[in-house]
Amino acid sequence: MEKKTLFDKVWDAHVVKSVSQGPDVFFIDKHFIHEVTSPVAFLNLEKRGIGVKYPERTIATPDHNVPTVAQDQTIKDKLSRMQVERLRENCKRYGIELHDLGSAHHGIVHVIGPELGVTQPGMTIVCGDSHTSTHGAFGAIAFGIGTSEVEMVLATQCIMQSKPKKMRISVDGELGNGVTSKDIILYIISKISAAGATGYFVEYAGSAIRNLSMEARMTICNMSIEMGARGGFIAPDETTYNYLKGKRYSPKGEAWDQAVEYWNSLQTDQGAVFDKEYTYDAADIEPMITYGTNPGMGIKVKGTIPSLDGMEGSNKKSYLKSLDYMGFQPGEAVKGKLVDYVFVGSCTNGRIEDIRSVAQFVKGRRKADNITAWIVPGSREVEKMAHEEGLVKILEEAGFELRQPGCSACLAMNDDKIPAGKYAVSTSNRNFEGRQGPGARTMLASPLTVAAVAVTGRITDPREVFNN
């Protein structure tokens, strides 16, 4: 029998038709929408005089553009308000499930999908957002699409896609103390580069990946796009099933048993061939941080920024432009540098385990005076748990400001902006120029490293604070 990868199995099961000399007509099981990339798609449906084909397959929430304070009041920013109102109107008109601001399951689209059990193994999931790859943690093919494709999914439940190549990235062995799944993915991207997986869909494998919780797996899959990959996923296992069992949209009773039986078949066959494979040793991974303006520019927190050796032409020019933006020099250490802001949140690290790890770390400590510390839960559910578990109290005593759920300072569409020239160590996913506000300087790291930075006020390896 032909040996198939997990990717082949799930992809092939969703091809309605292969267009000769062209892409596949690819069926989408679940579609998430938010206020920023959907309005033009709905507008075009209207212009064409067509509706939404399977409204029950789409779920909506406003997240990108919402304020993280006073969510019970009318949104002040006129344009943001219009986008959110448009989303409400469109959901009402077409019968789409909406998790609105203030409702029990409002939150970042990639946080609430798993929380609700909408995300399940073997599914195809898209959203007009490149971090849709987060849902890959469940063994789903999930990826970001543009607004034209949002329109296609609304209108036909299909998109036209060419099948990407297949890459497997294995991480084996035990992670050291203070090393998290965020460090794994920052390490991988620093090895492969911000473009190294372009054209591929990644399967993450190996014992270090297997040993991760679902939330930690989501952090890894979330950042697949940051090395250019279309998406990345992890084969489902007991960890996946334990997470999903009892969730609102998870199958129940007999349907659950049948689902698990099917999900168990969602594994890459022994001997199946990938177009590219990388293997890493978990023991080589240490707390990571980025120093430049793309997520591939990462080093160990205790490491030094690469020198200019061997660089030339446009490569060197781009590198120097990036360091100039960050205010750093080639060859220097980052450890000990003063920081102005820390941000804990986003679809990468805005879940309850992230908030727990920060709270545990800062308990009984206080943030440094030079630090402004924001913590933004990924969803209402996360916020509720953080209150119930007493984490909010710990964080507030440590000087953190807790805000309401949303994408917030990850992309700074709302008022949560890092001022120009200031340094932010952030649990989010992108350190692009201006990503967290015009002129803002972002360094990406794990929640644990961010907690250490908050306490010391400087770039700090969390293991050193542990030891004290």
Add this chain to the structure above:
Amino acid sequence: MAYDKFTVLKSTAVPLPAENVDTDQIIPARFLKATEREGFGDNLFRDWRYDVEGNPKKDFVLNDPTYSGKILVAGKNFGSGSSREHAVWAIYDYGFRCVVSSFFADIFKNNCLNIGVLPVTVSPGFAEKLFDAIEANPSTEIEVNLPEQKIKLLATGESEPFDINEYKKDNMQNGFDDIDYLLNMSAEIDAFEASK
């Protein structure tokens, strides 16, 4: 929605050799608040193009009257990051119909093809030739021939073939989009959905 047909484009080009230009640079998130597809060209490369007071930065290529045209020649890994189609809307709205690079990010490339901006992937060597030629003579013309799948530097006659699948090529040449195709498959999609 339907867009201008693309067959043969002959134009001068604007060079942007920076590498890893992400879609946050092409259009920053704070300009994504519209509910209609209008006026995005004004904010194309906003933070590279204007200072905080909104004054044009003289050293940015879009503010340099030496360079103009319907072709943007970009550095490698162009369009990485966010899936925002607004980036391509901004490029189209500004007046570009073709982006040339030695390497495109995936989602960006798809978005281009979906709204009628032709992404042309060339070899790194040919990209260098284009940059050099434009630098030497900003009024040098480039011909992008979609039916023949060929890009040519008119001054020297040097050319290179480029790839595009037949389906997308046909769409671009006729100004069709994928929805036209998918709507015609409604019955097949229904049958597929019912089998799930």
